[in-house]
Amino acid sequence: MTEKKFELTDLSSGKKSLLPVKSGTIGPDVIDIAHIARDHDVFSFDPGFGVTAATESKITYIDGDAGVLLYRGYPVEQLAEKSSFMEVSYLLLDGQLPSRAQLEKFTRDISRHTMINESLLRFFNGFHHNAHPMAMVSAVIASMSAFYHDSMDINNPRHREIFAHRVIAKLPTIAAAAHKHSLGQPFVYPRNDLSYCANLLHMFFAVPCEPYYVDPVAAEALDLLFILHADHEQNASTSTVRLAGSTGANPYAAISAGVSALWGPAHGGANEAVLNMLEQIGSVENIPKYVAMAKDKNSHFRLMGFGHRVYKNFDPRAKIIRAACYKVLEKLGTSNPLFELALRLEEIALKDDYFVERKLYPNVDFYSGVIYSALGIPRSMFTVMFAIARSVGWVAHWQEMIADPAFRIGRPRQLYTGATRRDYAEITKR
Ligand code: CMC
Numbered sequence: 001m002t003e004k005k006f007e008l009t010d011l012s013s014g015k016k017s018l019l020p021v022k023s024g025t026i027g028p029d030v031i032d033i034a035h036i037a038r039d040h041d042v043f044s045f046d047p048g049f050g051v052t053a054a055t056e057s058k059i060t061y062i063d064g065d066a067g068v069l070l071y072r073g074y075p076v077e078q079l080a081e082k083s084s085f086m087e088v089s090y091l092l093l094d095g096q097l098p099s100r101a102q103l104e105k106f107t108r109d110i111s112r113h114t115m116i117n118e119s120l121l122r123f124f125n126g127f128h129h130n131a132h133p134m135a136m137v138s139a140v141i142a143s144m145s146a147f148y149h150d151s152m153d154i155n156n157p158r159h160r161e162i163f164a165h166r167v168i169a170k171l172p173t174i175a176a177a178a179h180k181h182s183l184g185q186p187f188v189y190p191r192n193d194l195s196y197c198a199n200l201l202h203m204f205f206a207v208p209c210e211p212y213y214v215d216p217v218a219a220e221a222l223d224l225l226f227i228l229h230a231d232h233e234q235n236a237s238t239s240t241v242r243l244a245g246s247t248g249a250n251p252y253a254a255i256s257a258g259v260s261a262l263w264g265p266a267h268g269g270a271n272e273a274v275l276n277m278l279e280q281i282g283s284v285e286n287i288p289k290y291v292a293m294a295k296d297k298n299s300h301f302r303l304m305g306f307g308h309r310v311y312k313n314f315d316p317r318a319k320i321i322r323a324a325c326y327k328v329l330e331k332l333g334t335s336n337p338l339f340e341l342a343l344r345l346e347e348i349a350l351k352d353d354y355f356v357e358r359k360l361y362p363n364v365d366f367y368s369g370v371i372y373s374a375l376g377i378p379r380s381m382f383t384v385m386f387a388i389a390r391s392v393g394w395v396a397h398w399q400e401m402i403a404d405p406a407f408r409i410g411r412p413r414q415l416y417t418g419a420t421r422r423d424y425a426e427i428t429k430r
Contacts, residue, residue: 006031010040026061043413050309053234054410055242059092059396060233064310069317071231072096080320085226085389086110086196092231092396093164107196113169114190114199116140116177117147124181133178133384134263140174141167142256152250154402163251164395171388172196176203179381197222200388205376217331218375222385224324225368228317229386231393237262241394242401246410251398258394259387265304268390270365271382274305275373278338278345287341287348295354303349305342305366312359321367328371339370 004021017039020032030053033044046052061070069076072091079088090098090106098106120140127136144166145152151159173190180187180203188206190199198219206212232238240261245254262268281290293301308315325339346362349355365386372382401407 004029008036008040010042015040024056027063043415045415048309049239054239055234055401056404057233057397057400058095059400060231060393062233062310064308064312067311067313067316067319069232076228076316077320080224080227083227084195085223085230088227088230089168089392092392093399109165110169110196111190111192111199113165114173114192116170116173120144120147120174121177121187124177124187127181129182129184131178131182133175133182133381134259134269134387136178136181137171137174137384137387138256138259138263140178141171141259142253144170145250145252148252154245154248154251157403160251160399160402164399167252167255167391167395171391172200173203175381175384175388176200178384179204179378182380195219195223197226201375215332217328221324221328221371221375225321225371225385226389228320228364229368229389231390231396234397236264236267237390238394238397241398243410245398245401246407248409251395254398255391255394258390262387262390263383268365268383268386270304270363271369271372271386272379274342274365275338275369275379275382277304278341281341281345284341284344287345291345291349291352294349295352303345303355303360305362306349306355307358307360308363311361311363314361315363317364318362318366321364321371322362325367325370328374332374334374336370336373338373339367342367342370 004023005018006021007016008019009016017035019036021029022032023029036042036044044052059072061073062068071079071088072095074091074097079091083091086107087098087103089110090103120143123140123143124136148163148166151162153159177187186208188203188208191202192199194202194214198214198216200222201214201218202212234242237258241254241258244257245251265273277290281287290301291303293299294303294306322343329335329339346366350361354360368386369379369382372385373379377385
């Protein structure tokens, strides 16, 4: 088979070069442009990285046109139905589904790391009670680097493994501490006899003065959401973790950078923004007004939880979460008028030419808040929940990058449009 190449011709000089084309296991080929600066004295220009593959990766595959999401080759629908968050975490990190013994050992390793240093707990007292939990969580994660000097050699595979276990294990504890701080309640220590998600609910909702029973329906619902949020290839926060980590920065700093990137409403902050938006819309009669605002280019309003850079079809995760909303609300014996409103909004938007032409569908964040609310998780904590689940993806990508012998610092270039060279003028002459 002849090797595929792209020809690049500079029409002004007539200079030509052949660019190698690389193929993955599935998905579109990529043109290797590494030498265009050397051969043609040009850079590529792709603001927002819409068509740029920044790395090779074996972790997650998305076909945005078909609405397909695979973790290590396994369809997310199958994992959502049959797997658990711990098993999916093992899969993302290791590349293979674990045996029973491997899964038990991994789960035990994670649960052994759930406690956080007491000094870290005291950090929360420095925050005002109404601090956004994402601010507390990103700060405390970054500070973890100050506690583990003995195991932060990024070139040591065992150190990288311990780091992975610590981040995945301690994030729920840090999130719960942030929650308790905002409530003014005492911190609740982790319970290692509980599953990952049951322990999280216990730390969130238990109080010292009475027993707390974790509803298995709630733990199962949270586990499902965590599976669906665990990874999503080179999204903004994962790319942030890779970029920060590519400098050789300690991995806690890189994960903290990822938490900060996730916070924005165009990314993980959308789940909180969706419920705020639904509340603002208020009732079905107001939907057309808000849909019109979302279409109006003079308005900054967008339908939160709609649209995606990669999916130009239904986000498969949104479909699963929408179906889960019915089940979870029924099993918990609650209803949520905002869910009814979200369903109507989806129906109306999907019939509207503006959304049809631009292929804007509900994304993962459109319905997840309905389930979080049903579990009693406050709105400001929604993005923190996303961060806990995504920590696995961040760690898997960071590990993949550091273990790659060809890895080098991430350093994009630019198209400079500022002033050309000019001489400094003394202040009296300006
Ligand atoms: N409401 C109204 N118009 C929209 C929306 C929306 N939610 N999303 C995209 N558009 C329009 C946009 O104005 C543009 O129109 P035109 O071609 O006329 O200029 C067109 O659709 C293409 O949009 P884009 O901004 O070029 O697309 P993007 O790939 O840069 O942005 C996005 C993707 C997710 C940031 C964007 O769709 C958005 O802001 N959505 C709302 C926020 C949201 O739900 N974010 C969660 C994303 S999924 C989870 C995650 O990543 O964490």
